[in-house]
Amino acid sequence: AKWVYTFGNGSAEGAADMRNLLGGKGANLAEMSALGLPVPPGFTITTEVCTWYYEHGQSYPETLKNAVAQALSTVGTATGRVFGDPDRPLLVSVRSGARVSMPGMMDTVLNLGLNDRTVEAIARETGDARFAYDSYRRFIQMYSDVVLGLDHHEFEEVLEDHKERNDLTLDTDITAEAWQGIIEKFKSLVEEELERPFPQDPQEQLWGAIGAVFSSWMTPRAVTYRRLHEIPGDWGTAVNVQAMVFGNMGERSATGVAFTRNPSTGENTLYGEFLVNAQGEDVVAGIRTPQDITEKARLEAGSSSASLEALMPEAFAEFQSYCSQLEKHYMDMQDLEFTIENGKLWMLQTRAGKRTAKAALKIAVDMVAEGLLSEEKAIGRVEPGALDQLLHPTIDPKAERDIVTTGLPASPGAASGAIVFSSDAAEEAKAAGRKTILVRVETSPEDIHGMHAAEGILTSRGGMTSHAAVVARGMGKPCVAGAGTLRIDYRNGVINVAGRQLKEGDTITIDGATGQVLTGEVAMLQPTLSGDFGILMGWADRVRRMKVRTNAETPQDAKVARDFGAEGIGLCRTEHMFFEGERIIAVREMILAETEAGRRDALAKLLPMQRKDFTELFEIMHGLPVTIRLLDPPLHEFLPKSDEELEEVAKAMGADADLLRDRALALEEFNPMLGHRGCRLLVSYPEIAEMQARAIFEAAAAAAKTTGAPVVPEIMVPLVGLKGELDLVRQSIDAMAEAVMAETGTTISFQVGTMVELPRAALKAAEIAQSAEFFSFGTNDLTQTTFGISRDDAASFLGTYQRRGIMEQDPFVSLDTDGVGELIQIATDRGRSSRPEIKLGICGEHGGDPSSIAFCESVGLDYVSCSAFRVPIARLAAAQSAL
Numbered sequence: 080a081k082w083v084y085t086f087g088n089g090s091a092e093g094a095a096d097m098r099n100l101l102g103g104k105g106a107n108l109a110e111m112s113a114l115g116l117p118v119p120p121g122f123t124i125t126t127e128v129c130t131w132y133y134e135h136g137q138s139y140p141e142t143l144k145n146a147v148a149q150a151l152s153t154v155g156t157a158t159g160r161v162f163g164d165p166d167r168p169l170l171v172s173v174r175s176g177a178r179v180s181m182p183g184m185m186d187t188v189l190n191l192g193l194n195d196r197t198v199e200a201i202a203r204e205t206g207d208a209r210f211a212y213d214s215y216r217r218f219i220q221m222y223s224d225v226v227l228g229l230d231h232h233e234f235e236e237v238l239e240d241h242k243e244r245n246d247l248t249l250d251t252d253i254t255a256e257a258w259q260g261i262i263e264k265f266k267s268l269v270e271e272e273l274e275r276p277f278p279q280d281p282q283e284q285l286w287g288a289i290g291a292v293f294s295s296w297m298t299p300r301a302v303t304y305r306r307l308h309e310i311p312g313d314w315g316t317a318v319n320v321q322a323m324v325f326g327n328m329g330e331r332s333a334t335g336v337a338f339t340r341n342p343s344t345g346e347n348t349l350y351g352e353f354l355v356n357a358q359g360e361d362v363v364a365g366i367r368t369p370q371d372i373t374e375k376a377r378l379e380a381g382s383s384s385a386s387l388e389a390l391m392p393e394a395f396a397e398f399q400s401y402c403s404q405l406e407k408h409y410m411d412m413q414d415l416e417f418t419i420e421n422g423k424l425w426m427l428q429t430r431a432g433k434r435t436a437k438a439a440l441k442i443a444v445d446m447v448a449e450g451l452l453s454e455e456k457a458i459g460r461v462e463p464g465a466l467d468q469l470l471h472p473t474i475d476p477k478a479e480r481d482i483v484t485t486g487l488p489a490s491p492g493a494a495s496g497a498i499v500f501s502s503d504a505a506e507e508a509k510a511a512g513r514k515t516i517l518v519r520v521e522t523s524p525e526d527i528h529g530m531h532a533a534e535g536i537l538t539s540r541g542g543m544t545s546h547a548a549v550v551a552r553g554m555g556k557p558c559v560a561g562a563g564t565l566r567i568d569y570r571n572g573v574i575n576v577a578g579r580q581l582k583e584g585d586t587i588t589i590d591g592a593t594g595q596v597l598t599g600e601v602a603m604l605q606p607t608l609s610g611d612f613g614i615l616m617g618w619a620d621r622v623r624r625m626k627v628r629t630n631a632e633t634p635q636d637a638k639v640a641r642d643f644g645a646e647g648i649g650l651c652r653t654e655h656m657f658f659e660g661e662r663i664i665a666v667r668e669m670i671l672a673e674t675e676a677g678r679r680d681a682l683a684k685l686l687p688m689q690r691k692d693f694t695e696l697f698e699i700m701h702g703l704p705v706t707i708r709l710l711d712p713p714l715h716e717f718l719p720k721s722d723e724e725l726e727e728v729a730k731a732m733g734a735d736a737d738l739l740r741d742r743a744l745a746l747e748e749f750n751p752m753l754g755h756r757g758c759r760l761l762v763s764y765p766e767i768a769e770m771q772a773r774a775i776f777e778a779a780a781a782a783a784k785t786t787g788a789p790v791v792p793e794i795m796v797p798l799v800g801l802k803g804e805l806d807l808v809r810q811s812i813d814a815m816a817e818a819v820m821a822e823t824g825t826t827i828s829f830q831v832g833t834m835v836e837l838p839r840a841a842l843k844a845a846e847i848a849q850s851a852e853f854f855s856f857g858t859n860d861l862t863q864t865t866f867g868i869s870r871d872d873a874a875s876f877l878g879t880y881q882r883r884g885i886m887e888q889d890p891f892v893s894l895d896t897d898g899v900g901e902l903i904q905i906a907t908d909r910g911r912s913s914r915p916e917i918k919l920g921i922c923g924e925h926g927g928d929p930s931s932i933a934f935c936e937s938v939g940l941d942y943v944s945c946s947a948f949r950v951p952i953a954r955l956a957a958a959q960s961a962l
């Protein structure tokens with residue numbers, strides 16, 4: 080096998096597309112070299128050596144030594160030097176480089192090959208002893224730190240001590256002689272700690288550094304990072320060995336980093352920093368304040384230290400030309416590292432630059448205008464999830480953060496307000512014009528009004544798909560969920576957390592993007608949707624195949640979703656409409672009624688309210704499809720909890736409170752989520768479906784009149800497992816349609832379908848499809864019922880599952896395409912086999928998750944439906960998955 084690839088002098092054995100073998104850094108060094116850019120010559124030891132190393136008890140392939148020696152001599156020839164030579168020594172850097180850049184890997188070692196003899200040669204050759212000894216002491220510091228594992232503080236102390244005693248502030252003020260003294264102290268330090276001298280043999284130094292790079296692949300930090308970012312452990316890292324160039328050779332030398340465009344705004348101007356007479360990480364280490372590269376940036380910053388443009392105009396001009404060459408070549412914004420040695424520019428790294436969502440949008444749109452990118456390519460340049468940043472207020476990155484605790488980032492955006500512990504308190508405060516954060520152990524449907532009234536929601540229990548999280552995302556409200564260290568004491572109105580106490584009324588800020596809970600009111604940045612957003616979305620809409628709908632019940636959510644480009648409602652959860660104001664009393668009447676007549680009385684009160692709700696939704700959607708799910712709450716969510724609530728219902732019904740209490744107790748269930756809910760309720764009490772169907776049809780007739788656009792409601796029967804369940808409910812709906820058409824003298828088209836959320840429904844899809852004109856995959860419940868886990872309780876062990884590698888992702892956040900996905904595939908195939916034109920969609924939380932959306936595209940669903948604020952994300956993700 081070929082273990083080593085060389086580059087330099089306008090050619091290279093590798094190329095940019097060999098990133099898997101050469102790592103990102105090595106592949107791009109090869110590419111730049113082949114493009115003819117000035118890259119110090121060097122070679123890359125491949126990632127396959129890393130794999131071999133771990134498969135063979137941390138040893139090297141036999142032929143590697145030779146290959147490295149060969150490559151070293153090639154580099155020597157290119158530079159006119161010899162590694163370890165006492166007269167013309169070759170010095171190198173040893174740099175790690177995985178396929179993707181990865182913190183936790185070994186830091187770069189510079190100036191390797193220096194020892195007591197070669198340092199003298201360098202001093203003679205350059206006539207600059209200060210430079211030579213400065214380089215040597217840097218090498219000892221770096222090598223001791225990253226290869227020998229000694230504490231770098233001890234070295235810094237020696238240095239600080241010297242500067243203090245001699246009244247010096249800058250490293251560059253230290254003389255050659257002084258450095259020599261310091262180097263002696265460094266060497267004794269090493270010998271004391273390790274009981275052997277600092278290695279003087281360049282070969283030993285080199286192999287020490289190479290071994291350190293490979294070993295760093297398995298450090299706990301690197302392993303943790305890979306787990307968090309789903310990077311496979313067998314990728315391995317490459318090692319780059321490269322001839323040194325020196326930015327610390329005096330006033331005509333410098334080192335710097337740059338982005339070809341501004342990474343935070345996306346503006347098309349070179350953006351970067353440099354330091355004169357400096358090396359490597361000095362720029363980012365904060366030892367001296369770096370200077371701006373361009374004159375424009377310097378003026379904007381009002382800085383008095385000269386720009387690179389002014390100081391070294393020739394090197395700057397050359398650098399600028401490489402920037403545009405590399406951008407054109409890679410068709411992307413680049414992040415660059417360079418060094419200037421005695422006026423000569425050297426390129427040391429290039430890679431695609433990290434950027435904010437705002438910058439990503441602007442760069443993608445600009446690059447299409449500049450002819451660098453096609454629209455299709457541009458669509459792929461913006462990560463859909465990152466759009467969240469643009470749609471919500473965010474905490475000002477410059478603001479100070481006093482973090483109390485961190486929970487799950489359940490719904491994006493940041494908000495500040497006074498702590499309240501109940502939904503009623505949130506509502507009262509809102510009426511009085513005060514902002515609040517609703518803090519609850521967990522929330523339930525009864526908290527909807529409080530969640531609407533509060534600026535944000537904080538819970539101590541529950542996961543990413545807990546009630547609080549789902550509802551907050553739907554409302555576009557910030558939410559931090561499951562902040563487990565909060566001890567919420569409702570009775571005394573306090574929260575105890577990590578030795579601190581927060582009281583009702585105290586102002587806090589929650590950051591739904593990071594899960595942080597902070598004290599006080601923290602400065603925010605308001606979202607602004609730029610023209611670029613609209614342009615990119617327009618391109619996305621042209622290429623995507625799947626439609627994007629929204630999950631919405633309130634007119635407000637529906638309007639927001641329309642503004643974000645929703646093409647209909649994929650899920651209207653009617654039970655959410657029942658918790659508002661006085662309605663809950665009528666709902667409780669209905670549930671607690673002993674007789675059908677009693678139920679019909681209560682339903683008659685609900686009918687006009689439902690009709691009004693649906694009419695409004697239909698009007699807002701203006702002829703777009705609207706899927707309405709019939710009532711689907713676990714019954715217990717509606718039961719009165721307090722005596723006060725019981726008496727309220729008793730009075731409305733003219734019934735005895737004690738009898739009602741007995742009835743309520745009788746209705747309690749052990750497993751409400753698997754209990755008397757969904758179509759089961761509709762089978763027991765057909766009059767509920769009748770009332771809802773009537774409200775839907777009457778609203779459709781009314782809205783068709785006011786808008787002039789025909790309304791085709793899609794009525795969805797929840798939790799079907801048996802075709803017979805659907806047939807029975809369907810009968811009531813069909814009969815009601817006839818009745819309303821006769822009464823109003825209009826014709827109403829409509830569809831009846833079902834939510835597929837039980838494994839049995841997926842398996843029996845062929846049969847069920849005979850009675851269903853559409854399926855909507857309710858993947859929240861389908862995930863629960865397939866795994867047999869509850870999303871409200873799974874958080875307590877899913878974390879462990881992920882850490883131990885049993886499960887890669889939370890299946891409630893990203894669809895389990897293997898298992899739940901197979902059921903979706905089965906239901907799709909079987910449903911189509913008996914009804915080829917069946918309409919298929921997804922309405923679970925996964926409908927707004929980019930990787931789940933890609934799966935929906937692969938199965939060929941007709942649409943995805945998600946909460947209003949995720950509609951833009953879904954539009955972009957659907958487009959990317961169609962390309």
Ligand code: ADP
Binds near residue numbers: 119171172186326427
């Ligand atoms: P990282 O991956 O942490 O960015 P690098 O391998 O890019 O580490 O090295 C960090 C810095 O060290 C570079 O930005 C550059 O300034 C310096 N450096 C690396 N190799 C050389 C070299 N051959 N000559 C001069 N400076 C170098």
Ligand code: MG
Binds near residue numbers: 416428
């Ligand atoms: Mg680098």
Ligand code: MG
Binds near residue numbers: 711
């Ligand atoms: Mg469900």
